[in-house]
Amino acid sequence: MDHLTALGSLFDSEGRHDPYPAYDVMRAHAPVFQAPDERWYVTTHALANRLLRDPAVRLADASDYDQFWPEWRENRGVASVVLSMLQSNPPDHTRVRRAAAATFTPRRIAAMRDVMTAQVEDLIKQMPAEADFMTAFAYPLPVGVICALLGVPEADRPWFRQRAHDLTIVLEPISTVEEMNLADVAGRELEDYFVGLIAERQKNPQEDLTSALVEAGAGGTLTGEELLANLVLLLVAGFETTANLLGTGLHLLLTNPAQAGRLRADHDLAPAFVEEILRYDSPVQLTSRFATEPIDLGDGVTAPPGAALTMLLGAANRDPARYDDPHRFDPDRPAIQPVSFGGGAHYCLGAPLARMEAQVAFPLLLTLLPRLNLNGDPVRRDRLVLRGFSELPVTTA
Ligand code: HEM
Numbered sequence: 360m361d362h363l364t365a366l367g368s369l370f371d372s373e374g375r376h377d378p379y380p381a382y383d384v385m386r387a388h389a390p391v392f393q394a395p396d397e398r399w400y401v402t403t404h405a406l407a408n409r410l411l412r413d414p415a416v417r418l419a420d421a422s423d424y425d426q427f428w429p430e431w432r433e434n435r436g437v438a439s440v441v442l443s444m445l446q447s448n449p450p451d452h453t454r455v456r457r458a459a460a461a462t463f464t465p466r467r468i469a470a471m472r473d474v475m476t477a478q479v480e481d482l483i484k485q486m487p488a489e490a491d492f493m494t495a496f497a498y499p500l501p502v503g504v505i506c507a508l509l510g511v512p513e514a515d516r517p518w519f520r521q522r523a524h525d526l527t528i529v530l531e532p533i534s535t536v537e538e539m540n541l542a543d544v545a546g547r548e549l550e551d552y553f554v555g556l557i558a559e560r561q562k563n564p565q566e567d568l569t570s571a572l573v574e575a576g577a578g579g580t581l582t583g584e585e586l587l588a589n590l591v592l593l594l595v596a597g598f599e600t601t602a603n604l605l606g607t608g609l610h611l612l613l614t615n616p617a618q619a620g621r622l623r624a625d626h627d628l629a630p631a632f633v634e635e636i637l638r639y640d641s642p643v644q645l646t647s648r649f650a651t652e653p654i655d656l657g658d659g660v661t662a663p664p665g666a667a668l669t670m671l672l673g674a675a676n677r678d679p680a681r682y683d684d685p686h687r688f689d690p691d692r693p694a695i696q697p698v699s700f701g702g703g704a705h706y707c708l709g710a711p712l713a714r715m716e717a718q719v720a721f722p723l724l725l726t727l728l729p730r731l732n733l734n735g736d737p738v739r740r741d742r743l744v745l746r747g748f749s750e751l752p753v754t755t756a
Pocket of ligand 1: 709710
């Protein structure tokens with residue numbers, strides 16, 4: 360298989376179920392190469408890390424979309440992503456990120472540990488003898504945590520999973536017209552939901568993140584459009600990725616029983632285990648940018664201004680130049696530091712929260728459910744970018 364065939368395999372369902380052999384072929388060919396679609400694909404840890412931090416490498420933001428797709432605002436799924444900080448550039452990104460980070464304080468995150476522990480214990484108690492781990496645990500935990508932070512009432516929470524699933528198709532490199540229509544509907548429904556919550560908090564502010572962001576909006580730091588888009592982003596980014604970390608992590612632990620036994624016996628190993636799970640099977644597999652000036656890609660290769668760059672985070676995390684025996688799950692690796700949360704100005708705002716959820720969940724799952732085991736074949740999500748399982752059948756007794 361050559362590097363272009365390997366790349367092509369990522370775009371079919373079969374190939375993307377296990378993208379790692381394809382990543383190896385591409386990386387062995389070059390740390391970065393240009394495909395016939397003219398896009399540059401980056402496969403190494405060092406180069407992905409460097410480009411994510413390069414100020415000459417930017418996101419396609421609303422003004423870029425105006426040029427290549429003037430009707431983009433009509434699809435509210437696309438609009439809610441493009442209008443959020445995830446897809447903005449300085450100075451807007453700096454202003455909005457600062458406002459969001461100010462509400463997402465270390466104190467607020469630290470206070471979530473007890474909430475998480477209580478939710479984990481509850482979900483474990485309620486788990487039936489035969490369960491789909493994604494439905495019974497991996498989704499409800501991060502949905503519950505981000506909704507508690509945002510102040511979303513409990514009764515509304517089950518409604519979000521399908522909407523987030525439909526909306527996040529806009530992050531995929533390829534989608535069908537039907538999928539884009541579903542993303543539009545999901546975007547509209549999520550916007551309507553948050554319009555209601557914003558109005559409610561304008562009347563009755565609470566001690567939650569929505570109220571804090573509404574206040575930043577009232578103070579003129581955020582436009583109404585930015586407030587709405589970033590509330591949708593925080594909700595969706597807050598659980599769609601974390602659910603995949605929990606599902607993927609549990610699968611890895613149950614297929615590596617000796618390692619699971621170590622974590623069961625010593626809960627202090629949780630941070631190293633979670634970093635290695637993030638490295639081994641990154642919940643976000645790629646992110647894209649473009650060059651605003653000529654960019655040195657190493658080995659005498661230069662990307663011209665306007666070049667589209669895709670950082671294959673999943674490939675970077677299995678780079679043999681950075682990790683010995685990269686296809687081995689090994690939580691004892693020194694300084695794991697995967698690129699799973701990105702890097703530079705857009706480094707994941709929720710990383711401390713996601714890490715904490717996984718660090719609380721895995722030791723408690725292994726200890727309170729010592730007979731937890733796989734029960735048949737899991738089903739992979741049919742997505743390249745947001746990697747995980749849609750079903751993970753388990754038995755608890
Ligand atoms: C950005 C991954 C959990 C909120 C990002 C980016 C990555 C990422 C790779 C950067 C994207 C880019 O550079 O293009 C993950 C993973 C998670 C996770 C793997 C879980 C395992 C969360 C949680 C939240 C969150 C729990 C919120 C509570 C955000 C936000 C951004 C972001 C707001 C945009 C930051 C910016 O553009 O400045 N995430 N994320 N994420 N994430 Fe996460």
